[in-house]
Amino acid sequence: MVQRITVTANQLKEECLLLTSEQIHYLRRVLRLNSGDRFIAQDGRGKQWLVMLSDQVDQASIEQVISADLSAVGPATGPLRLAAALPKGNSFDQVVRQATELGVTHIYPLMSDRTLLNPSASRLTRWHRIAQEASEQCERATTPEIFSPTTLQQFVIESNWSGIRYICATRQNSPHLLSKIQHDLVSVGSHDVTLLVGPEGGWTPGEITVATDSGYEIVSLGTAILRAVTASVTALSLVGAAKELLI
Numbered sequence: 001m002v003q004r005i006t007v008t009a010n011q012l013k014e015e016c017l018l019l020t021s022e023q024i025h026y027l028r029r030v031l032r033l034n035s036g037d038r039f040i041a042q043d044g045r046g047k048q049w050l051v052m053l054s055d056q057v058d059q060a061s062i063e064q065v066i067s068a069d070l071s072a073v074g075p076a077t078g079p080l081r082l083a084a085a086l087p088k089g090n091s092f093d094q095v096v097r098q099a100t101e102l103g104v105t106h107i108y109p110l111m112s113d114r115t116l117l118n119p120s121a122s123r124l125t126r127w128h129r130i131a132q133e134a135s136e137q138c139e140r141a142t143t144p145e146i147f148s149p150t151t152l153q154q155f156v157i158e159s160n161w162s163g164i165r166y167i168c169a170t171r172q173n174s175p176h177l178l179s180k181i182q183h184d185l186v187s188v189g190s191h192d193v194t195l196l197v198g199p200e201g202g203w204t205p206g207e208i209t210v211a212t213d214s215g216y217e218i219v220s221l222g223t224a225i226l227r228a229v230t231a232s233v234t235a236l237s238l239v240g241a242a243k244e245l246l247i
Helices: 021-030 091-101 121-137 152-158 177-187 205-213 228-246
Strands: 004-006 016-018 038-042 048-053 059-067 080-085 106-111 164-168 193-197 217-219
Touching (some): 004 021, 080 091, 091 106, 091 121, 106 121, 106 152, 152 205, 164 228, 177 217, 177 228, 193 228
Parallel strands (some): 004 038
Antiparallel strands (some): 016 059, 038 048
16 A cells, blocks of 8 residues: 655645655654655645655655546535534544545534533644544545534524535434435435534534524434434435445
């Protein structure tokens, strides 16, 4: 398996890739790569290059462009947005990592009525790094965009894009997400999907009303009461599987 790292545009100088001290340490000390060994550099937006470590410690030579810019998501896949209420502690780290592995394109951390967390700016930086690492690990050419935490009320006002929009909730006598997404992908004719996933304890009745008044449909993830992290993973897995079956 060829290892991957994510790079920025200012690291690319003609046919040369300038490595940061962290990347040098990772490639040469952690992965034990030597001069002449190859790896893949990617920009997180779809561009990838096959690169060879050079004798000069902080440089590598670009040998081949592997893929062009894939930042414009095609209609067959479409955006997959996750707006998830922040769980306790560092659990959102796990949401970011697993959502990245499952192909999410946008992540919106939400502060709900039952959210006890007020994340700092450093937490957002950490989530970006986790998403980048997860993209490299699962050989994904793009890294999801992660937005600053906002309230559910503000998010539903701003999420005025077209497409399929669900709020996952328990005890609402609502259709199962799997059957709903399989039907809507065909009937609506859009692969643009947004998922609202609640916190521990679920959404409040007022929050559900806010979402449904803004055009979100209530769906169920089944009869089991899931932890917040598990609910996000379950919802993304069901939607991802349904979308793949139609490609």
